[in-house]
Amino acid sequence: MRKPSFTTVMLILGLLFLYLPMLILVIYSFNASRLVTVWAGFSGHWYIELFRDQQILDAVWSSLRIAFFSASMAVCLGTLAAFVMVRFGRFRGKTALSSMITAPLVMPEVITGLSLLLLFVHMAQLIGWPADRGMVTIWIAHTTFCSAYVAVVVSSRLREVDLSLEEAAMDLGAPPVKTFFQITLPVISPALAAGWLLAFTLSLDDLVIASFVSGPGATTLPMVVFSSVRLGVSPKINALATLIILAVSLATFLAWYFMRRSEAKRRQAMQLAMQEA
Amino acid sequence: MPALTSQRLRRWLKPRRGWVIAVPLLWLTLFFLLPFGIVLKISLSEAAIAIPPYSSMVDFGAETLSLVVTFGNYLFLMSDSLYVSAYWGSLKIAFVSTLACLLIGYPMAYAMARAPAHWQLVLLLLVMLPSWTSFLIRVYAWMGILSNNGLINNTLLWLGLIDSPIRMMNTNFAVILGIVYAYLPFMVLPLYANLTRLDGSLLEAASDLGSRSVNTFLRVTLPLSKGGIIAGSMLVFIPAVGEYVIPELLGGPDTLMIGKVLWEEFFNNRDWPVASALAMVMLALLLIPIALFHRYQSRELKE
């Protein structure tokens, strides 16, 4: 057997480093004991507890709603921004736009959160809106930083799309707006789906920005988890973590499976066409 | 007739193009750029017991318009060693974490880029998957592992290697570990993207010309992956400087990080002007790294 190279060993160790803590979380979610660190037999008890916790269930529901609407809006805005950046050539404000797309990717959350809150307070003073902070303000905040991620995902795909596809559509008589909806959007649809999913998980995951801009009415899941975790380790959170990890893994696996299948189909069709010719 | 239609169409389209640009530009200006202006404004005003808790800069007192600008908040930050050491601590911890991420992430990305093609997607998904689960929960996972009666200490005690638990929780070490753990995927991703684009024949050419593998790595691979290194490092360093959750959950009383200080200033002391000044100074410190990241990113997008 060949000796594995240093980088391969590092890759394996790195993956173990990434997955072991999550695995431990999952294992201890089935622990009967309240003490998370002592194993006291297998039990599904904490899952039942979790589903009895109305506060968590409410938070899950609001988080899902916010994430859904934020991701959807972010896909619209981000796609528009990406299209403008990639396809519009030069225009005034391009540098500003490109800076405002990349900066949110790295901007520390406390700064974004604080600045947005102060904006909302100011707006409330000046124009009386938003009177209450809550779902809507979180939605705006999440849409803003998620659309930056969507723009990056979509623009990198858009750059790969042959410009002559869109030119061909216009050449055949489709005006620009029609070309965008009939050609550009369908061709980049996998990137739109990827961008939406990314935005959805980002919104679901955000604690800091939501904490700043939310009001008394809206509590998201990370806020509930955080207030519980701050007090120490809780097996109920382990159960929740397990469900989250399970959902994400399942979604990733499905995405991978369908990608692989369509890729295999595609390759087969191409081979067939070559043989015929 | 066609000339007329086209003219009308052009007139109709021209502002259209403008609108299409305006929508994302306005949204981001309103909700991303403008807020910084407001933060700046509030950082220059005085704290007050009011709702909102700061004094207005512009006053219509006694029929005269007065503009009150105070640099007091900034002077206050300079004079208090707590803030200075919090900034310093943040930069130090972020730097060490970034370095650790790079040292772990680079070989990982390299191995991924050199893996057989059908493995690459699987490996990429495996590296990215943790970042799609919950950040908070991944940090939380370490609490159960590192605490005094946590998994590591329990195991070591049980094995009889130590007599009393080692203190790992609530230390700077725990914070660095947490940051490395949470941000590692963001380091690997741009490095991998960069290294897959590296033309394999360049390496073959180097070895054909008599270069040994270490030399090839230092002279060819490393310089060519500079862009990926910068992007990955900035993706870790910048958010890490302002990190709140990790120092809050894993750090101890001696862990001074600016994100946590800002949070406490804002939520516990309700001192909005000082919190704003803290944010502005942090932004100023991060301006160069952000510009660096932006330059790389826009070059990446141009290719």
Add this chain to the structure above:
Amino acid sequence: MTQPMTLADTPAQARPANEALASSGKSSRVRKEALMEIRRVSKRFDEVLAVDDVNLTIRRGEIFALLGGSGSGKSTLLRILAGFEKPSEGQILLEGQDISRTPPYERAINMMFQSYALFPHMTVAENIAFGLKQDKLSKAEIRERVAEMLKLVHMEGFAKRKPHQLSGGQRQRVALARSLAKRPSLLLLDEPMGALDKKLRTEMQLEVVEILERVGVTCIMVTHDQEEAMTMADRVAIMSDGWIVQVGSPMDVYESPANRMVAEFVGTVNLFAGEIVVDEADHCIIDSPELGRRIRIDHGISTPADERGVWVAVRPEKTLLSRERPEGDFNWTAGTVEDIAYLGGLSVYFVRTEQGHLVKVSLANTTRRSERPSWGDAVYIHWDERSAVVLRD
């Protein structure tokens, strides 16, 4: 700039005999009336002139090729005609209407793209129907037209396929069908054979011409491949540095190149610098130190007295090789065979002259093996006084 207009529209030397030869079948449908007029069109990108004051008239029914190297401006000109670029100056008239400012989707011009640009999410039939749908044709009409187009390009069995399920040649047929479906008054072809391998290329060249003939559409194609332009086109325009150097039938540009650039770009050529010493009505004599002898040409060239320096161009297939010293005092020199390139149908001899120049001579291999000059042999090269062409830079 000199006046490209005169250069472009009148071939250097009109030869009625060539015209008659060129119109062998395929140009029979070409009528003299103009379909498109390009008037003084220029395009500037950041102060770089990509297209420089181009004038062209495209006749109804002809296949016209824009031939040039990369960066010659041919693709930019094509994109201006399609409407993807607006000309910085000048006018484009299609059937008498100025379309310079008309957007691409309102022009009765369709284009076949180099990459074919088939919509990957649509079937072959949907691709062909796309343009018709934009014209709001009825469903029945669209179905009928799509079937007709599929038949035209011999792709009847492939209507339901997606582009990735087709081979390169099939994709090209679909792209052609799609661009013809709207019955455009002008068809543009951008490097039509660019994405095909060499063998398929020659096959498709003839097939595409055959289809275009059958439809009778006027066509402008852009190519960097002179063979392709010569095979497919009725007329060729040679472009260089954004302007049109010469327009004419393939034979015109090959046999009577307008200048040195055209001679070198279209085919290979032997060039000798020289100075005109005699210029009469029926002949002229050029003194060429490069040849070491004088060159005699069978016609006068009436040059102004201050422009005596010229180039004499002789094609390799019109340069003759012999072991015996040619008779007379003109058009020959001695040399040795330095290299021989055997190309199957013909062989190219590289002869180093006594003056140190390398001259190419091609000989058709009409017999399988025969007594031929070999490496290092002393030979003479010569040519007929009707074979050489006088050129300027």
